[in-house]
Amino acid sequence: MHKDKILAMAKGFRGRAKNCITVARNRVEKALQYATRDRQQKKRDFRELWIQRINAGAREHGLKYSEFIHGLKEENINMNRKMLSELAMNEPYSFKALVDQVKRMKGIL
Amino acid sequence: DPSFYSLATMAFAMSASAASASFVGSAPAARGASSARAASFNGGASVRVGPVRLPVGGKRGAATVTAKVMVPEGVTLEKMGKDIFNTTYYPKGEDTDNSRRPWVVIDAAGLRLGRLSTLVATYLRGGNVATHSPSMNMGTYVVIINSEKVVVSGKKFEEKLYRRHETGRPGSMKIEQFNMLQARLPERIVERAVRGMLPKNRLGRELFTQLKVYKGSEHPHAAQGPVDVTAEVKANCYSSSMKK
Numbered sequence: 001m002h003k004d005k006i007l008a009m010a011k012g013f014r015g016r017a018k019n020c021i022t023v024a025r026n027r028v029e030k031a032l033q034y035a036t037r038d039r040q041q042k043k044r045d046f047r048e049l050w051i052q053r054i055n056a057g058a059r060e061h062g063l064k065y066s067e068f069i070h071g072l073k074e075e076n077i078n079m080n081r082k083m084l085s086e087l088a089m090n091e092p093y094s095f096k097a098l099v100d101q102v103k104r105m106k107g108i109l
Numbered sequence: 110d111p112s113f114y115s116l117a118t119m120a121f122a123m124s125a126s127a128a129s130a131s132f133v134g135s136a137p138a139a140r141g142a143s144s145a146r147a148a149s150f151n152g153g154a155s156v157r158v159g160p161v162r163l164p165v166g167g168k169r170g171a172a173t174v175t176a177k178v179m180v181p182e183g184v185t186l187e188k189m190g191k192d193i194f195n196t197t198y199y200p201k202g203e204d205t206d207n208s209r210r211p212w213v214v215i216d217a218a219g220l221r222l223g224r225l226s227t228l229v230a231t232y233l234r235g236g237n238v239a240t241h242s243p244s245m246n247m248g249t250y251v252v253i254i255n256s257e258k259v260v261v262s263g264k265k266f267e268e269k270l271y272r273r274h275e276t277g278r279p280g281s282m283k284i285e286q287f288n289m290l291q292a293r294l295p296e297r298i299v300e301r302a303v304r305g306m307l308p309k310n311r312l313g314r315e316l317f318t319q320l321k322v323y324k325g326s327e328h329p330h331a332a333q334g335p336v337d338v339t340a341e342v343k344a345n346c347y348s349s350s351m352k353k
Contacts, residue, residue: 046197049243057239082197088239089198095239 050085057088061099071102212250212335218258224346230306233316253322257295296322
């Protein structure tokens with residue numbers, strides 16, 4: 001029955017929304033709408049997080065995010081931001097090597 | 110040259126090597142073979158781990174079918190567990206433990222109020238480290254000394270107003286100029302500036318408690334061993350007329 005399906009999806013909801021079908025139906029519809037919207041937003045949110053991390057990591061070595069990414073493009077290093085942020089977090093010496101290459105290209109190092 | 114975030118680099122480099130596998134890569138590992146490659150299995154040379162989806166014809170039903178993993182005799186596949194290389198790392202609760210948060214001290218004498226406060230807010234939030242996670246408290250404790258010597262430019266010394274609503278009722282607003290407040294309670298000036306730059310939510314309020322502002326050059330936190338970052342802060346506290 002459709003009712004059971006809705007109540008199964010409403011597990012963990014607050015108050016009557018998990019028990020009573022009228023309330024649950026509304027909240028489950030909303031929940032599905034949010035899920036659809038947020039599947040698109042998740043991609044944006046993670047890219048934001050990666051950029052923040054790369055910015056912080058690059059500033060540790062004296063470069064801003066904008067300069068760093070520009071340098072990477074000029075050097076034709078096509079690493080995506082996800083992996084760059086993972087390097088910045090877990091492989092600091094590798095990240096420093098990338099930053100140094102950009103600095104050499106710009107003539108700062 | 111000491112960079113603004115050198116403290117974090119030092120501390121992090123010491124703790125980084127513990128658990129990180131040596132992964133210096135550009136492309137994430139191929140997840141699931143393409144259907145063209147699925148059919149060709151060179152016996153014994155390579156073992157494909159994980160399910161492979163093969164296309165099937167017809168309009169009804171599933172578009173792909175999971176193929177059985179082709180494993181040569183006598184080879185056991187090891188369970189690789191959670192994929193840590195292709196998922197973005199987000200810190201767990203124990204990483205925000207209080208004992209892991211570094212302490213930092215800044216001598217505010219002669220520094221400009223707003224420019225100091227932005228850097229302090231970044232430190233408090235943890236935005237100076239590459240492991241920055243905005244929804245968790247991974248920041249540092251910041252101790253500010255000599256807060257009565259903070260400087261403002263222009264006519265703000267006599268004309269910047271600090272308002273407060275004393276009892277909450279109309280007519281009970283009190284106004285004070287910058288110089289009067291600095292004579293009375295200099296810590297409040299820096300605290301108010303930094304609080305305005307932190308997020309205004311539960312986490313922001315918690316971050317604000319990590320800020321310790323003192324008048325004079327003594328602070329009671331010597332036991333925590335705060336690192337003096339005044340030089341880095343000064344290097345970044347420039348005014349736009351001084352920018353090269």
